[in-house]
Amino acid sequence: xxxxxxxxxxxxxxxxxxxxxxxxxxxxxxxxxxxxxxxxxxxxxxxxxxxxxxxxxxxxxxxxxxxxxxxxxxxxxxxxxxxxxxxxxxxxxxxxxxxxxxxxxxxxxxxxxxxxxxxxxxxxxxxxxxxxxxxxxxxxxxxxxxxxxxxxxxxxxxxxxxxxxxxxxxxxxxxxxxxxxxxxxxxxxxxxxxxxxxxxxxxxxxxxxxxxxxxxxxxxxxxxxxxxxxxxxxxxxxxxxxxxxxxxxxxxxxxxxxxxxxxxxxxxxxxxxxxxxxxxxxxxxxxxxxxxxxxxxxxxxxxxxxxxxxxxxxxxxxxxxxxxxxxxxxxxxxxxxxxxxxxxxxxxxxxxxxxxxxxxxxxxxxxxxxxxxxxxxxxxxxxxxxxxxxxxxxxxxxxx
Ligand SMILES: [Zn+2]
Ligand SMILES: [Zn+2]
Numbered sequence: 001x002x003x004x005x006x007x008x009x010x011x012x013x014x015x016x017x018x019x020x021x022x023x024x025x026x027x028x029x030x031x032x033x034x035x036x037x038x039x040x041x042x043x044x045x046x047x048x049x050x051x052x053x054x055x056x057x058x059x060x061x062x063x064x065x066x067x068x069x070x071x072x073x074x075x076x077x078x079x080x081x082x083x084x085x086x087x088x089x090x091x092x093x094x095x096x097x098x099x100x101x102x103x104x105x106x107x108x109x110x111x112x113x114x115x116x117x118x119x120x121x122x123x124x125x126x127x128x129x130x131x132x133x134x135x136x137x138x139x140x141x142x143x144x145x146x147x148x149x150x151x152x153x154x155x156x157x158x159x160x161x162x163x164x165x166x167x168x169x170x171x172x173x174x175x176x177x178x179x180x181x182x183x184x185x186x187x188x189x190x191x192x193x194x195x196x197x198x199x200x201x202x203x204x205x206x207x208x209x210x211x212x213x214x215x216x217x218x219x220x221x222x223x224x225x226x227x228x229x230x231x232x233x234x235x236x237x238x239x240x241x242x243x244x245x246x247x248x249x250x251x252x253x254x255x256x257x258x259x260x261x262x263x264x265x266x267x268x269x270x271x272x273x274x275x276x277x278x279x280x281x282x283x284x285x286x287x288x289x290x291x292x293x294x295x296x297x298x299x300x301x302x303x304x305x306x307x308x309x310x311x312x313x314x315x316x317x318x319x320x321x322x323x324x325x326x327x328x329x330x331x332x333x334x335x336x337x338x339x340x341x342x343x344x345x346x347x348x349x350x351x352x353x354x355x356x357x358x359x360x361x362x363x364x365x366x367x368x369x370x371x372x373x374x375x376x377x378x379x380x381x382x383x384x385x386x387x388x389x390x391x392x393x394x395x396x397x398x399x400x
Contacts, residue, residue: 002385007116008303011377014112015370021049022104022373023366029100030361033089037136039066042087043128046103050126053111062148064138068128069150072114078121079155079390081383083109083376084142084328086132096357097133098162098344101369105160109376116377122384125154132327140287142327151334155390156296156383159328160372162360163341164349166311168304169297170341171322172329173222173250174289176261177282180206180268184277186241196239200232202275203243209267210247213260222322223260224250252322254289254333288329291400292318295393296338299382303375304340311340324351336393338379342372 015022025045032041043066047057055070066087071080085106086099110126117124129145131138138144151157182203187196210225217223227247233240249264251257265281272279301314331337345359359365383390 002119004382004385007381007385008378010116011112011381012374014115015108015374015377018108018111019370022108022369025049025107026100026104026360026366026369029087029103030095030357033094035091035135036088036131036133037064037066037138039087039130042066042103043068043130046085046087046107046128049107050110054114055110055126061150062144064130064141064144066128066130067138067141067145070110070126070128072110072117072124074117074120074122074384076121078123079384079387080123080125080153081156081158081380082125082127082154083158083380084331085126085128087128088131088133088135090133090352093352093354094357095360096352096354098356098360099132101162101344101360101365102160105369105373105376108373109158109380112373112377113380116381117384120381120384124380129327140327143287143330146330146334151331154335156393157331157335157337158300158376158379159337159339160376161339161341162344162356162365162368164343164345164347166304166309166341166343167317167320168301168311168338168340169292169314169318170320170339171252171292171318172290173224173252173322173325174254174257174329175248175250175286175325176257177284177286178247178249178261178264179282180245181280182243182272182277183279184239184241184275187239189237189239193239197241197277198239198275199243199277200240202271202277202279203229203232203245205274206245206268206271209271210264213263213267217260218253218256221256222250222252223256225264248286250325252289257289287325287327288333290329290339291332291397293332293336293338293393293396294318295389295396296336299389300338300340300375300379303378303382304371307371307374309371309375310343336390336397340372340375342368344368
């Protein structure tokens with residue numbers, strides 16, 4: 001009979017013991033911020049610590065030089081459960097998204113869980129996912145990994161992200177791109193306007209038409225359409241023969257998102273027809289929305305609550321309006337997973353800011369990282385100790 005409470009005590013104790021190592025990782029990343037796909041220092045640091053703690057580390061997975069999969073096996077083969085690490089920074093604001101703490105927490109959770117699974121069947125993975133912010137060839141690495149099938153034989157994934165409040169199970173918006181290139185005919189804007197075909201007019205019409213779509217948007221699907229005109233002519237006395245619109249379309253409902261991207265594209269087609277110009281439209285999925293898994297969310301939430309974290313009730317979090325998008329959304333579409341937010345800065349602190357980066361180094365930020373690390377580690381062990389949770393999570397995943 002497995003004593004889960006004892007295993008969780010082992011995890012918590014190990015996280016406390018390893019705190020200097022974890023703080024050192026966070027501090028090193030904070031002081032050496034690297035953009036996505038270029039996180040070589042962070043990659044070296046993190047993989048070295050995992051190897052020193054007995055993890056097998058596969059480096060440069062799927063030809064992404066700063067991606068890795070580190071694994072640690074229990075007493076025999078069984079389900080694989082994973083925590084994800086992010087370690088890319090932002091231009092100008094360093095670790096303004098707090099990924100220094102995500103990396104430290106993933107390493108700490110993996111190591112602590114590894115100390116508690118000698119009697120359990122299964123495997124703990126720490127997966128290094130570079131370039132979450134989308135920079136460089138490994139941009140959105142979780143999407144690449146998801147598409148290559150990395151998560152298909154992993155039965156549970158636990159994520160964490162720094163924030164200004166505590167929550168488990170918050171939604172995220174899927175995002176797709178829609179780019180429109182209008183092509184017309186130049187002509188003298190005063191002497192021979194009748195010989196021109198104005199690409200900018202078509203772009204303007206398309207831009208306005210997308211605004212009108214919003215009136216009919218499903219109110220529960222959190223639709224966001226944001227766009228800019230990136231090209232609109234070269235001189236005011238020439239009728240523009242080329243104009244370019246670039247849109248991002250977001251929704252918390254993945255199917256609805258696809259439907260709305262088609263409607264945005266239709267605005268471009270209609271505007272081109274009206275103005276007698278050609279249009280080339282490129283659509284593409286960027287990040288998926290999060291597929292919430294209540295059995296996983298409940299389990300992770302309970303561990304945060306048991307640790308005394310001031311975490312919002314999960315049933316409230318899952319219904320909160322989603323604010324942003326993440327490549328973790330694509331992971332959640334592939335396998336049962338749960339994400340959490342840890343509060344490292346006062347409410348109102350902007351994301352992607354120097355203030356948030358600095359908050360990751362305060363005692364409040366580091367304390368929060370430790371709590372999140374314990375909660376993730378405890379959840380990894382709980383999933384292996386109680387396979388019925390993974391079974392329920394899989395059933396929930398398949399039926400939603
Ligand atoms: Zn970010
Ligand atoms: Zn982030």
